[in-house]
Amino acid sequence: MFVYEKKLEHPVKIDRPNAALAKVIVSQFGGPDGELGAATRYLSQRFAAPYPEVKAILTDVGTEELSHIEMVCSVIYQLTRDLSIDEIKKSGFASYFVDHTTGLYPVDASGVPFSAKTFQSTGDVIADLNEDLAAEQKARLTYDNILRLADDPDVRDAIKFLREREIVHYQRFGEALRIVQDHLDSKNFYAFNPSFDTPARKKSGK
Amino acid sequence: MTDREKALKLVQTYEFMLVELNLYLDTHPEDGKAFECFEHYRKLAAEARECYVKKFGPLSAVQGELVNGKWNWVNDPWPWEVK
Numbered sequence: 001m002f003v004y005e006k007k008l009e010h011p012v013k014i015d016r017p018n019a020a021l022a023k024v025i026v027s028q029f030g031g032p033d034g035e036l037g038a039a040t041r042y043l044s045q046r047f048a049a050p051y052p053e054v055k056a057i058l059t060d061v062g063t064e065e066l067s068h069i070e071m072v073c074s075v076i077y078q079l080t081r082d083l084s085i086d087e088i089k090k091s092g093f094a095s096y097f098v099d100h101t102t103g104l105y106p107v108d109a110s111g112v113p114f115s116a117k118t119f120q121s122t123g124d125v126i127a128d129l130n131e132d133l134a135a136e137q138k139a140r141l142t143y144d145n146i147l148r149l150a151d152d153p154d155v156r157d158a159i160k161f162l163r164e165r166e167i168v169h170y171q172r173f174g175e176a177l178r179i180v181q182d183h184l185d186s187k188n189f190y191a192f193n194p195s196f197d198t199p200a201r202k203k204s205g206k
Numbered sequence: 207m208t209d210r211e212k213a214l215k216l217v218q219t220y221e222f223m224l225v226e227l228n229l230y231l232d233t234h235p236e237d238g239k240a241f242e243c244f245e246h247y248r249k250l251a252a253e254a255r256e257c258y259v260k261k262f263g264p265l266s267a268v269q270g271e272l273v274n275g276k277w278n279w280v281n282d283p284w285p286w287e288v289k
Contacts, residue, residue: 006265007214008285009222015288056232064225074286167227175233 002063009067010161014078014154019093021150022079023109026096027163028072028146030106030114032140035072035162039065041135043075048123051183054152057176058132061169068162073104075158126191134169140166208289213258217265220251 028034042062049055053101069166080093080102088097094110106114119135122128181191207215227244234240255265263278264270271278284288 003266003268006279007218010218011211011215012286013211013288053233057229060229060232064229070285077286078288107256134289168226172233179233194257195278 002066003129005067005110008071008074010066010071010158012071012074012078012158014075014152014158016085016152016154017081017083017096018079018152018155019083019088019091020151021155022076023091023093023096024149025072025079025146025155025159026107027109028077028139028142029069029076029104031108031142031194032178033120033142034114035065035068035115035139036106036114038135039069039116040116042200043130044121045128048121048128049125051179053179054125054129054176057172057194061115062170064165064169068165069164074077075155076104077102079155087105087201121143122195126177129173129180132173133177136166136170140170210262213254213262216254217251217258220247220254223247224251 030036030133042058042065045060046058047197049058083093083102088094096105096107099105108114120131122130122131140163143159143166146159147156147163150159177191184191224244224247227240227247230240231237231244259265259269264282267279270277272278
């Protein structure tokens, strides 16, 4: 189960509204490499994970991603406070505003709504973990691009924190993949997962 | 930074150490040194949390109280708000 904690993982405190920046950062809420996709990906994949370390890391990273959704949404919420209609018209935010006002809705930077088609849950731990490694790199580079576009130090502080988490998650998923590969038959030097046809517990006689 | 923000920052700092060490321990479950570090921050986090909750209200709904006849879990500010 999940229990709500009434705090952010890392503080978000932005003084100056900036609708143009909100419009690109929203991609890390509902875009192809965003936090909503990340949380949903890992929290779905974990049910097919065969080893305790892998079940743990998918559960715990997936849970952390939920708190990253909350941080990204807080950034957008604070960037779109107290906006005048003039600022909305000038900033390119009008196309979001017309449907959602300043409510939070998961879309990418060009307005395409979130889709579960951006990720997979294959039932195959090696395929899943390889996707997860790529996903962390893609999220990292999206944050790099946001940092190229954002000058406000308050925004940059939150984005830099989130970027660093992608790097740590990539590292942990790499270790999880190594743990999985250590369980493969020593004669199998290709990384594929035979567990659907020959369940691990049957082979080890447990 | 307000007193509330300072107290919350302390909770966030120590609890972040727990998040980070939790992930590390998931893939290194036999690393005793990392666990020692985890225990150290678990203690600091619990103290910081207790201090915050006493002064500024619940961080989780199970810590909610009736204050002047009102369930204080609902009180502003919520985490995304800046006050």
